[in-house]
Amino acid sequence: MRKYKIAVIKGDGIGPEIVDEAIKVLDAVSVKEGFELSYKEYLMGGAAYDVFGDPLPEETVEGAKNADAILFGAIGGEKWDSLPRDKRPETGLLKLRKALGVYANLRPVTVYDELINASTLKPEVIKGVDLLVVRELIGGIYFGQPRAFEEDRAYNTMVYTKAEIERIAKIAFEIAQKRRLKVTSVDKANVLEVSQLWRETVEEVAKDYPEVTLEHMYVDNAAMQLVRDPKQFDVILTGNIFGDILSDEASMLSGSIGLLPSASVGDKHGLYEPIHGSAPDIAGQGIANPIATIASASMMLRYQVGEDKAADRIDRAIKRVLKEGYRTKDLSGFDAKEIVTTNEMGSLIAQYASED
Numbered sequence: 001m002r003k004y005k006i007a008v009i010k011g012d013g014i015g016p017e018i019v020d021e022a023i024k025v026l027d028a029v030s031v032k033e034g035f036e037l038s039y040k041e042y043l044m045g046g047a048a049y050d051v052f053g054d055p056l057p058e059e060t061v062e063g064a065k066n067a068d069a070i071l072f073g074a075i076g077g078e079k080w081d082s083l084p085r086d087k088r089p090e091t092g093l094l095k096l097r098k099a100l101g102v103y104a105n106l107r108p109v110t111v112y113d114e115l116i117n118a119s120t121l122k123p124e125v126i127k128g129v130d131l132l133v134v135r136e137l138i139g140g141i142y143f144g145q146p147r148a149f150e151e152d153r154a155y156n157t158m159v160y161t162k163a164e165i166e167r168i169a170k171i172a173f174e175i176a177q178k179r180r181l182k183v184t185s186v187d188k189a190n191v192l193e194v195s196q197l198w199r200e201t202v203e204e205v206a207k208d209y210p211e212v213t214l215e216h217m218y219v220d221n222a223a224m225q226l227v228r229d230p231k232q233f234d235v236i237l238t239g240n241i242f243g244d245i246l247s248d249e250a251s252m253l254s255g256s257i258g259l260l261p262s263a264s265v266g267d268k269h270g271l272y273e274p275i276h277g278s279a280p281d282i283a284g285q286g287i288a289n290p291i292a293t294i295a296s297a298s299m300m301l302r303y304q305v306g307e308d309k310a311a312d313r314i315d316r317a318i319k320r321v322l323k324e325g326y327r328t329k330d331l332s333g334f335d336a337k338e339i340v341t342t343n344e345m346g347s348l349i350a351q352y353a354s355e356d
């Protein structure tokens with residue numbers, strides 16, 4: 001029997017409730033496809049700070065490194081907002097990404113036809129959108145030195161080495177080869193030296209992929225083009241902070257940030273998480289949308305452990321619940337036939353994913 005060890009990090013806010021639904025769905029499809037998943041839970045973020053005084057305990061790093069894949073919910077909340085930076089929940093996540101070497105964050109944006117009216121944009125603008133943000137995840141201004149908060153001055157440093165740019169660019173071109181053969185590299189080369197190196201390096205990498213079309217776009221223009229005509233994009237390749245911003249923007253093409261999954265991968269490890277945050281304001285009410293986390297679990301099966309059939313089951317089940325009009329509260333205004341709780345949504349997807 002094929003067996004996989006999954007490290008589970010539920011995190012804060014809605015994290016635990018959405019991850020529970022993803023596990024429910026994973027269990028359903030693993031039974032159907034004949035493999036076994038074992039789960040081990042680890043703490044990170046505010047939940048870890050409350051117990052260990054540290055948002056990323058060593059045992060979490062070790063557990064994540066020893067697992068075949070990591071499934072993660074979300075972290076953060078007002079409760080921990082006034083802590084010093086090294087104790088904040090976000091620092092736990094950033095350190096884990098770094099420790100695992102997951103330099104490539106893949107954030108696919110698909111617009112479900114069933115939800116075409118859920119977006120704030122016109123249906124004709126978003127129908128058929130299918131793009132992927134490839135965000136560099138363990139470099140750039142998030143990690144650059146020097147950085148400091150001084151009394152009346154503060155600074156961060158946006159730095160990329162050529163090697164860091166090359167490896168993320170390669171990922172984008174490899175993926176574009178399996179998609180629609182287009183990479184849009186997003187930078188701010190008209191102002192920043194770091195972007196100038198980014199652009200030159202991406203040009204060099206592109207030479208190895210002659211069948212892929214490369215275009216460059218300034219980040220301000222990209223932000224505008226994403227809402228003007230999102231269908232022009234296939235793979236968007238960009239650095240850490242630009243990717244953070246553009247992926248939140250792109251998520252709204254699909255109607256709810258509660259729908260979009262992500263994979264953070266490196267040479268060895270893979271961390272699978274929804275792109276949204278921990279939404280402490282709605283935690284524990286049973287209204288969070290678990291679909292982004294369930295879709296992340298599907299990406300985990302497909303990309304980390306190669307269980308494509310099980311992943312297909314999940315993806316089909318998600319489409320079916322949406323088509324049948326089941327909606328969590330975030331999407332209640334859009335062709336809803338029935339408003340369901342977080343738990344009911346998970347159960348429906350698990351049930352549909354088990355059917356033949």
Ligand code: IPM
Binds near residue numbers: 076090094244275
């Ligand atoms: C994301 C989040 C994180 C980031 C935060 C929580 C540190 O916004 O995954 O997009 O900025 O990377």
Ligand code: MG
Binds near residue numbers: 244245248275
């Ligand atoms: Mg973000």
